[in-house]
Amino acid sequence: MRALASGWAPLRYPTWRRLWAGQLTSHVGTWMQLVGAQWLMLELGGSALLVALVQTAVSLPVVVLALPAGVLGDLVDRRRVLIASQAVAFAAALALAISTFAGSITPLSLLLLTFTVGLADALRRPAWQAVQQELVPRELVAQAVALNSASVNAARAVGPALGGLIVATAGPAWVFAANAVSFLAVLVAASSWRRKPQPTSGEAVRGALLAGLRFARSSPRLRRVLRSTLPFAFCASAVWSLLPVVAADRFGLQSGGYGVLLGAVGLGAVAGVAAIPRLRSSVGPNGLVIGGGALLAASLLVLALAPSAALASPALIVAGSAWIAAVSSLNACAQTILPAWVRARGLAVFLLTLQGGQAAGAALWGALADAQDVRLPLLLAAAGLVANALAGLRWPVRGGEDLDLTPAASWSEPQLAIEPAPGAGPVLVSVEYRVPHDAQSAFEQAMRAVERSRRRAGARRWGLFRDLADPERYLEVFLLPSWEEHLQLRRRLTVADLRFYERVRELTSAEPVERHLVAAGEPHSAVAQ
Structure with a gap:
């Protein structure tokens, strides 16, 4: 019972709770949009590669904007970054809805507008990740990170099913309109946050960017986290990028059925939130990363070989729990390694690694699914996850809970002439x-x-x-x-x-x-x- 309570403990802090609830609402809208965009791409005659590129359009912006966004998150008021990013996302989602209502949407414009929404999300992420230790005590950062991951995955339980229902009954344009409205939740929550003034470093943008990269290169613990994150994200992207193809081609499902499958992943993630604190205390963050990778590999194996959606659904629930266990552990390790002055930049490097791996993986798995049976990329991704889990036994990840990252006050000023x-x-x-x-x-x-x-x-x-x-x-x-x-x-x-x-x-x-x-x-x- 104590572990279950500690898993939800960050919700006791009002500002964090309001922002988290706004993020959850926005994530629901984002997953609704993903379902609508991928299904609309199929209706527009898109190939398996184009369908997979919808996922790439969501993930690739982090590769483009993550590092500049991390610099902004360290040099500019993070509250303003949250507000600006959600305003851009609202405008792009609204444009997507209007063009779809007007019947002028094309595969290219669908990808471009989805990419723009992804850019706004990339701008938001480092700032949101970096404020965790401002809003909850440091000992609750791991739980806050798990709940943040859970908000994404809870949205998978609600967003896809709701998006599939709206697509089936009203059309994808209404899904895009609902997503635009969802961004208002974060705008309201961020606008009500009365953030205390924070000291500014006065760094120049270019120097701040280089300083963040030097820190990542010179931190053995952070490098170990990144080396584990990249192959995990690359292989795990097969779940999100190929699930609509599996649903339509192998199981013969419509949009509602696909939403139910994706919702099973989200349900598994929500179920895993309560167990993560207990598991983390018993096997450590590296154990969660290794176990999550191994379970996700098993889920991909079942997805590749299962003859029906009914048999695949339990494996997808396991996949959701495995995903949140691994990703939240990697994220929490990165959070606790980084001192305040470089936190947004360091987390931007982490997000760049995570989302860049997903974007590259989605493109490769989609191309293989076009050229071969969809089961081949699923099996290859499962093999890659097993290899990464085995590597974790040799090169374990480790957080910074044992590090005191407060600024040292005893450095004397140099004596100069x-x-x-x-x-x-x-x-x-x-x-x-x-x-x-x-x-x-x-x-x-x-x-x-x-x-x-x-x-x-x-x-x-x-x-x-x-x-x-x-x-x-x-x-x-x-x-x-x-x-x-x-x-x-x-x-x-x-x-x-x-x-x-x-x-x-x-x-x-x-x-x-x-x-x-x-x-x-x-x-x-x-x-x-």
Whole structure:
């Protein structure tokens, strides 16, 4: 009972609850639109590839916009990003409805307008993911992420069936109109949020984008999450992209029947929400990722071989539970790894990996289904999921629950005789250490963590050197593009980073001596003596 309560605990927080409810309403509309768009594509004479490309049109925008959206989510008021993105989505969905009512819709315009709705969703996602730790305590982030995933999958239980019913009785244009109205729910919820003013970093857009990418490249835990996410998303996309083809060609179902099958996936996801906290505490996030991948592979195998929809439906319920277990665990790991200053950008990289994998997978599985029997891509995707689950045994994912990501307050300001202009650079920083002979092996090992910390915070080049004339003298050097970037580096270091530097100082025989050099000829002002 305690695990079940903790699974729904974020709903106790009113602002998060209102925004989550708005997101749920919007997700229902989005899944209604997906059903309507895929079925309309079939009615327009589209091939299996064109039907699959509807899913690609939903996922591909994240590849295009995720990183810029992540920068916006860190540099701009996230509440305003939510409002702007939903306004664009409303306009695109309304245009789709109007063109369908007018009978002027074509396969190309259907894909383009669907792509535009996807662009707005890509703009929203990093900002929405990044505000979780503003709205609920950090210990409830995993539950909040699971409920966010559940809102998507609960929409699969309601949206497809409702969308299929509306398509069958009134036509796809009404589905698109209902989706346009659904975006108003998020607009209302975001407009009522009185967000506290947040400190701004003052970073330039280009520098902020590069800083986010450097952090992702220099964080071993985040890299491990991304390496697991990409193949999982690529293979799991076979469920969403090929299910309408399976429903129509193999099972002979109409739009309502297809909606019921997709709704079974959503029901499985909702059923999995209560179990995830208990499972996470017993097998850990990596166990959920491995188990979810294996169960999803089994579901694809059943979907490929089942002779009827009645036999496939239970497997789709399992697929929904497996999907939410794996994706919510990967997402929660990414959430807890990222400090506040780079959270939206880091989550944008995660979303780019997840949605990019789905977009690429959907295109490949659709092309294979056109060229061969639809069962072949389903079986290949299942094999890929098994391989990824086995890889998880060798390279497990891990969150950051053990990391204190609050900004470190004990970094002293550098002592300078001149004050460089913010844009002056490049800046070379050197740190001299005195290390006794018997501690040098441990020191060099400890400096590997320092290197990763420096690079995550913005250092572009880094090196550690030993003085041949004085074997106890080590020199650490790293390069930053500007003095402003150096100041940003000092602000970005966290309490968890501080432990790495404290370990290094334990191994030295004197206080490290830090020096700062800026490229000659750069503008500066004298510091009063």
